[in-house]
Amino acid sequence: MEISEVLVQPYMLRAIAGIILIAINASVAGSFTIFRNVSFLVAGASHSALAGAALFILLGVYGFPANPLIGALLFAIATAFVAGYASKEETNTAIGISFAMSMSLAILFISMIREYAAKVWSLLIGDLFLLTYEDLYLITFVTFLSLMIALLFYKAFLFISFDSEGATAFGLNTRRYNYLLLSLIAISAVMLLKGVGAILVFAMLVAPAAASNELASNLRDVFIYAFIIALVSGFVGIAISFFFEVSPGAIASLLATTIYFFSLLARRFRGD
Amino acid sequence: MVKGKNEKEDIEIDAITSKGVEFGYGEQPVLFDITFTIKKEEFVAITGPNGSGKTTLLKLILGILQPRKGEIRVMGYSTKERDKIMNLIGFMPQKEHISSNFPILVRDVVMLGLGARKGIMKPTGKADEEEGIQAIKSVGLDEEIWMEKFAELSGGQQQRVLLARALAIKPEILLLDEPFNGVDIPSQNKILDLISDLRKKGVTVLLVVHNVNPLLHHIDKIMLLKNRIVAFGKPDEVLTDKNLISAYGASIPIIYCEEGYAHPVYSDIHG
Numbered sequence: 001m002e003i004s005e006v007l008v009q010p011y012m013l014r015a016i017a018g019i020i021l022i023a024i025n026a027s028v029a030g031s032f033t034i035f036r037n038v039s040f041l042v043a044g045a046s047h048s049a050l051a052g053a054a055l056f057i058l059l060g061v062y063g064f065p066a067n068p069l070i071g072a073l074l075f076a077i078a079t080a081f082v083a084g085y086a087s088k089e090e091t092n093t094a095i096g097i098s099f100a101m102s103m104s105l106a107i108l109f110i111s112m113i114r115e116y117a118a119k120v121w122s123l124l125i126g127d128l129f130l131l132t133y134e135d136l137y138l139i140t141f142v143t144f145l146s147l148m149i150a151l152l153f154y155k156a157f158l159f160i161s162f163d164s165e166g167a168t169a170f171g172l173n174t175r176r177y178n179y180l181l182l183s184l185i186a187i188s189a190v191m192l193l194k195g196v197g198a199i200l201v202f203a204m205l206v207a208p209a210a211a212s213n214e215l216a217s218n219l220r221d222v223f224i225y226a227f228i229i230a231l232v233s234g235f236v237g238i239a240i241s242f243f244f245e246v247s248p249g250a251i252a253s254l255l256a257t258t259i260y261f262f263s264l265l266a267r268r269f270r271g272d
Numbered sequence: 273m274v275k276g277k278n279e280k281e282d283i284e285i286d287a288i289t290s291k292g293v294e295f296g297y298g299e300q301p302v303l304f305d306i307t308f309t310i311k312k313e314e315f316v317a318i319t320g321p322n323g324s325g326k327t328t329l330l331k332l333i334l335g336i337l338q339p340r341k342g343e344i345r346v347m348g349y350s351t352k353e354r355d356k357i358m359n360l361i362g363f364m365p366q367k368e369h370i371s372s373n374f375p376i377l378v379r380d381v382v383m384l385g386l387g388a389r390k391g392i393m394k395p396t397g398k399a400d401e402e403e404g405i406q407a408i409k410s411v412g413l414d415e416e417i418w419m420e421k422f423a424e425l426s427g428g429q430q431q432r433v434l435l436a437r438a439l440a441i442k443p444e445i446l447l448l449d450e451p452f453n454g455v456d457i458p459s460q461n462k463i464l465d466l467i468s469d470l471r472k473k474g475v476t477v478l479l480v481v482h483n484v485n486p487l488l489h490h491i492d493k494i495m496l497l498k499n500r501i502v503a504f505g506k507p508d509e510v511l512t513d514k515n516l517i518s519a520y521g522a523s524i525p526i527i528y529c530e531e532g533y534a535h536p537v538y539s540d541i542h543g
């Protein structure tokens with residue numbers, strides 16, 4: 001098959017759309033993850049999401065059909081609320097414990113539905129080429145919604161990330177905005193689940209923004225560079241996987257994380 | 273309500289009044305029996321050992337926390353009326369509580385304050401930006417700093433940017449939490465000169481500090497806290513051996529400078 005023919009294959013178009021959506025999430029939620037300094041939430045939420053998905057698959061087996069991504073969303077948001085509820089010093093421990101609890105539940109659910117376990121494992125590894133139209137509609141809708149929320153509350157999110165004490169003193173409902181921001185980040189983590197898998201969500205959501213945070217000279221550029229880094233990593237992942245039949249998500253994540261390390265070096269050499 | 277409003281216009285109201293305030297997170301009160309009056313244009317330092325309730329008192333004045341007994345009024349308004357008092361108070365937090373591991377610019381920092389006051393979801397325009405730049409100039413910083421990264425400024429400059437953010441909203445009362453932490457002596461003096469100018473313009477200034485020495489020559493009053501008010505008054509009346517033992521649980525040597533001010537020598541007693 002010619003490359004031009006491959007490029008218009010539905011599965012390829014869906015993968016490309018998936019990459020664009022991932023890049024938007026990596027830019028918006030990724031950057032705020034760095035600003036708010038809650039990168040561990042991304043790891044926690046994406047793995048908690050697995051348990052939610054497993055539960056919904058289990059419910060399906062017992063005659064209550066439901067989209068596993070909805071279960072994933074619910075569990076991820078629950079993790080965000082646990083993180084928001086905990087004090088600043090306890091945030092990471094609280095995320096870690098809900099991470100562990102969710103994984104226990106995930107494994108428990110999987111053991112109850114052995115014949116469907118592959119469905120859950122597919123969310124652990126993910127595959128850009130297996131995205132369905134239904135997945136894409138849901139991801140597009142949710143991504144658009146998060147983008148709107150981020151634009152609307154941009155200043156509030158920035159204020160609580162920079163200086164939550166000051167934000168409260170200046171009259172913001174810091175607690176409420178914190179829950180909203182953490183939920184937004186957790187939801188974005190779920191949006192990447194099907195495409196790159198729970199294991200690699202961290203790499204694709206956090207690494208591009210972490211790299212751009214090192215390179216950018218203002219906030220706007222953090223968002224722009226994060227989008228570009230995620231997009232380019234994703235496209236390179238798809239291209240290489242086409243020629244060598246390896247996981248596109250893995251290549252994309254490898255590239256995004258490598259760019260982070262180079263950006264660290266670049267910043268050191270620049271002497272910042 | 274109407275009567276109350278008229279009263280406020282007719283008689284001179286105090287900047288901050290606290291009557292029998294008690295506050296605690298658990299059963300044990302962090303603050304109790306807090307009664308004081310701070311008049312307009314006064315410059316007051318709140319001091320005391322770690323855990324004496326200094327920052328808690330600031331939070332009560334800001335209305336972030338509500339007393340479980342008693343009442344605090346700011347320019348005549350109860351701290352329960354947060355939208356009213358927020359427009360009257362400019363706040364500068366401790367620099368240590370700020371996280372700037374991202375390229376937030378001085379402009380962003382100052383505009384966050386102005387934006388919050390305007391309504392955080394409303395856009396800020398050229399006029400607001402002009403006010404922000406004026407605030408930066410008013411704290412003695414160059415206009416060029418406006419587009420620089422906050423994280424790359426010196427500690428003293430960062431502190432002044434935070435002060436500019438508080439001043440940009442043109443507050444009647446300024447609350448500063450440990451404004452001199454990590455700030456060198458020349459920057460401390462600049463901040464103090466600025467506060468003197470503000471008082472001439474009618475601003476009431478309240479600072480929380482663990483070390484009153486840099487301020488002694490400038491302040492009107494000291495409030496010495498140890499979960500209650502140990503003493504409140506002119507520096508020399510407050511900084512006596514008896515009061516310091518009562519607050520810190522240990523004798524703190526006092527030296528008198530050439531100008532006759534009593535300076536406590538905290539050594540390692542304070543936090």
